[in-house]
Structures are given as structure tokens and as C-alpha cells.
Amino acid sequence: MGRLEGKVAIITGAGQGVGRGIALAFAKEGAGVVIAEINPETAKAVAGEIKQLGAEALAVVCDVGDEKQVKKMVTRAAKKFGPIDILVNNAQRWTGGSAYHLSSPIESLPEEWWDMAFQSGVKGTWYCCKAVFPYMKDRGGKIINFASYMGVVGLEGSVDYNSNKEAIRGFSRTAAREWGKYKISVNVICPSALTPSMIAYGMAFPDKIEEMTKEMEKIPLKRVGDPEKDIGPVAVFLACSDSDFVTGQTLMVDGGLHMF
Template sequence: MGKLEGKVAVITGGAGGIGNGMARAMAKEGAKLAIVDLNEEAGNETLKQLQDIQPDSIFIQANLAEHEKLNNIIDEVVGQFGKLDILVNNAHASRNMSFAETTKKELDLSFDTGFYPTFYLMQAALPYLKETKGKVINFASGAGINGDANQASYAAAKEAIRAISRVSANEWGPFGINVNLISPIAKSPGMEAWAEEHPDYYEAMLKKIPMRRVGDIEKDIGRVAVFLASEDSDYMTGQTMMVDGGSIMLR
């Protein structure tokens, strides 16, 4: 039996990149999956891949910026599978620009697609996570921890997600619910496109990674997500897991 046999997991942004890698890793460990994504074509393609591994997988097409509809995602998953064990808040959109140029438009995009969906989906999932003593996996970023240039809106939303993750870890610990974060560096399609456009910056980034490579979305990020979703992490909560090859070493 896999580490997640019989568990039900929701992964936002599950149709591509890190979300896809986590979905495949969890499916191979027996999890029943609901992947949520705005991109219907990519979602259906990913669903086909997942169903070859885990037939009990579904795709939910949703715009996470429509906050009033987020409860429907949790309701659909519980209606389909009867419970919820794992909530993975991975989706996030943002635009990079200098602090001085950043406007409310950029802040709204980052918070509307990243922070608020994380917040509201956690609230909607709480009653079901109490029943299963479930797991929440949220996403942080080195951009927020380090304060990377030209990423004001993204960094702000990511650090806000870290803040509510710690608050909920304190409040939800007595219910047996674990809330942790992953801060990754991974070879997603976005990263690959950036590397092609800016090879010099990419090589400079690699030199700053002690492991001298970018993480694999399934083998590196996905496996840590499996750990955080499984009983192996039962005594961990409120922690930020730096899955970045040693780029940032928290103290």
C-alpha cells in the first residue's frame, strides 16, 4: 500500500508545473485526486495522465479569483469522494515589476489568485479536515523570504500565506490538522521558458544553488509533498520546507 492509500487530495493549479508533479507523486502513493485549474485543456490532459495511475481522479475547472465560488470546489470533492484529507494550495499568478512601478492592479492579481484562494479554501475545508485529522500544504517562495527585486506583489502575497499558515497551525493543531509550507525551486515550464530567454541569469542562479541543479517537479517537490501529506509528518506543523537545493537555509 502507498503512503496515501485511500486519502483524498485537492491540488489547485494541478494541471501544470509543480501542481502536476505533486499530483503524479500523490497518485502513485494511492491518493484519490481532485485537480483544480483554470486551463480546461491542460486540466483534461493531466486528468488522462492521472487516471492511468489512479482511476479515482477528477478535474474541476475553476477560476480561483471568483472567491464566492470557492466553497463549491470543496463541496464537489466531498460530494464525489465523501471526505477530504489533503488540501494543497499551489496556484498563484503574478506580474514582476519594480516596487516603484507596482500598482493595486498587480497587488490584486497576486492576492486574488494566491492569498485569498488559500485563505478561503482553508476555511471551507476546515470542517472536513477536522473529521480526517487532515493536512494542508501551502506554498511560500524565496522571493518573499529574501525580498527579491521586482517581485513586490508576489513576495507580499507569499509572505501573507506564510503568516496565515502559522496562525492556522497554532489554531488547528488541537484538531490534529497539520499546516505546512513548501518553498520550492523547480524545473516547471515557466522556469524552462525563463531559462531559454535569460540563459545568463539562469546560469548565475544555478551557481547559487549548493546542489547545482533545479528541482524536479515530481521527484523532488512531489515527494516532499507526499511526505507532508502522509502520517510521516504528523508531528510537524507551521513549518516552511525549503525544497530549493540549499538556496535558502532558514535559521
């Protein structure tokens, strides 16, 4: 029997990358998975992959930065599967500042980058948490939010992305305190994994590949993570009863990258 048998999980931004990896890992542990994704094609494709595994999936097109869409998405999810047990707030729109060293100093950062980072990041996380809360309030629940080593170490040139990601960590600690009495745990993963966005960035800026490779060589475990095999199991741990006494924590699932 899987560790998430009978559980219902919403995963935002699960059309590719880390979100897709977690969706597949959850499905293999028996969860019914809702792919809440802004891109209709990738949402459908991942739902198809999950169904091929013999598990249940629902693709819902949703911009997490729009509260009306979030409410509709959660209502659809509950209509198909029943109450929501697990929420993974993984979606994040890439801005100039979050792209690898395609950076801007604080003094000249375009304001729209800041707004884009916060709308799909901490605001989307807040909207999704509010929308699932009525389902979790009486039965408990597991919320997993996503931040980044870039915010933790304060990497230069990415103040929009870093500030948003650290806001998500602050939000998560407060939610862990406020909702602990309802048996809702709230934790954060800071991942490092090879995802389509990173590959696309490398292709768009080939002159940065050498710099990227040098930084990756500093990872203590000497490899980049895999969304399903490296991030997936940690998300499963935070979503299942093995972590029932863990809340308000940030897990650095990055091969030690944050230590360089």
C-alpha cells in the same frame, strides 16, 4: 500499500508544473486526486495521466481567487470522493513582479500586479482552507501551502509576489495554531523546480537566460528541481502520517537556492 491509500487530496493549480508533479506523486501513493485548476485543458490532461496510472482523479475548473467557485469545487470533490483529507494550495497567478527579474521597483509597481498576486495567492489559500475545514474539523487533515525563497530573502523588484508569499507563511502559522486542536496540520513548501512557466519566461525573454543560468549555477546542489521527483516526495511526507507531529513549518525544497 501506498502511504496515501484511501486519502482524498485537492491540489490547486495542478494542471502543470509543481502541482502536476505533486498530483502524480500522490496518485502513485494511492490517493484520489482532485485537480482544481483554472485551465480546463491542462486540468483534463493531468486527470487523464492519473487515470492511466490506475488511480482515481477528478478535474474541476476553478479560479481559486473566486470564493463561490472554490466552494463549488470542494462540494464536487466531496460528492465524488467523500471527505477531504489533504489540501495543497499550490495555484498562483504569475504577475509582472513574480516573473524572473521582470520587475518593478516598489514606488512604481502597478496596483493590479499587487491585487493579482494576492487574489490567487493568499486569498485563494484562505478560501480553499475555509472550504475544506468542515470536512477536516472532526477527522483531522493536512494542509500544504506554497511560498517562495523570493519572499524569504526579499528579492528586489518582486514586492507584490514576495509580500503575498510571506502573507501565506503568516496565514499558515496562524492556521497551524488555531486548527492544531482539530489535528489539522498546516505547513509550507518553498520549492525550486523547472516548470512550464519558467521555460515560457526564458523563451519570451531570451536576453535574461544568461542571468537566470548564472543564478541557477549558485544552487548548492547544482541543479534545478524536478516537480514530481524532488517536490513530490516532500509533499507526500507532509500529507501522510509520517509528519503527524510537524506543523507551522516552512520547508525550503530548493537545493539550497535560498542560501545564495
